[in-house]
Amino acid sequence: MNQILAAFIFFTRLPFWKIKSVPDECFKHVVSYWSFSGWLTGGIMAICFWGISQILPVPIAVIAALTVRLLITGALHEDGLADFFDGFGGGRDRESTLRIMKDSHIGTYGVLGLIIYYLLGYQLLSSINPSYTPFILLCCDSFCKFVCSHILWLLPYARKEEESKAKVIYSRQNYKEETASAIGGLLPLVFMSHSFFITLPVPILVFIYIQHLLRKRLGGYTGDCCGASFLICELSMWFSIAIVSGLIR
Structure with missing residues (x-):
């Protein structure tokens, strides 16, 4: 439970730290329990969308759902996405890409x-x-x-620990943590229409391409790359679901 609580503390701004103190070592394993934080952020988005769509037009409910996740996470993943675009858009090699990604100022590409x-x-x-x-x-x-x-299985960390923005180097999952991560990621699928199961390979393929890009340019990953990978993969899944949804109307 400490690891799951650490993931909630790390990936959200909600005051879970008031519930119980968590050993610093647990924060090295938060990516292994990242999918459980999706139960929280995705669940709150779902409730927000459903409630607002009952009284306001659907587009307003969509904006509200996207906004509430920004508030919950403090735009943590969006910050990574912006740095990712800045780095890969403006950088020409490994060193310049990492330098730009670490810059706290957002650029045109971001x-x-x-x-x-x-x-x-x-x-x-x-x-x-x-x-x-x-x-x-x-x-x-x-x-x-x-x-x-x-990404922890496939790539090494691209920086030195002291250069990390979060001052945390994530530990690679063991098989117990991989099982927990799978439960967190796959169990919610029981609520999704079987018609959309055909879209599941899409984010996997997009992730494979992104990690190939990271290996080629950086020789590894950073925290920004984790956040960017998630948002891009999620967008690709929304894209494929929208296509399937249009076909089954």
Whole structure:
């Protein structure tokens, strides 16, 4: 339970730290329990969307759901996405890419990346039958975090520990943690329509491409790369679900 609580503390701004103090060592394992934080963020998004869609138009409910996750996480993953676009857009080699990604100032590529990401996310979620959307928000969040947690299996950390923004180097999962991560990522899928199961390979393929890109450019991953990978994979799953949703209407 300490590891799950550490994941909630690390990946959200909710005051879970008031419940119980967690040993520092637990924060090295938070990526292994990342999918469980998806139960929280995805679940709150789902409830927010459902409640607001009962009284306001669906597009407003979509904006509210996306906004509430920003508030819960403190835009943690979005910060990583912006740094990822800045680094890979402006960097020419490993050193310049890592230097740009660590810069606290957002650049043109980061701004454009976030704008395009949210425009696509808004349009895709607004196009889906709203009766499916709460379950999609929950399932995609948890499943894509589970998929992206495997970055620890595939790549080494690209920086030295003292250069890490979060001052934490994530530990690679053991088989017990991999099982826990799978439970966190796969169990919510029981709530998703079987018609959308065909979309599950899409974020996996996107993740494989991203880790190939990271290996080629950086020779490893950073915390920013984890957040960016999750958001891009989740967007790809929304995209594929929107296509399938249109086909089954």
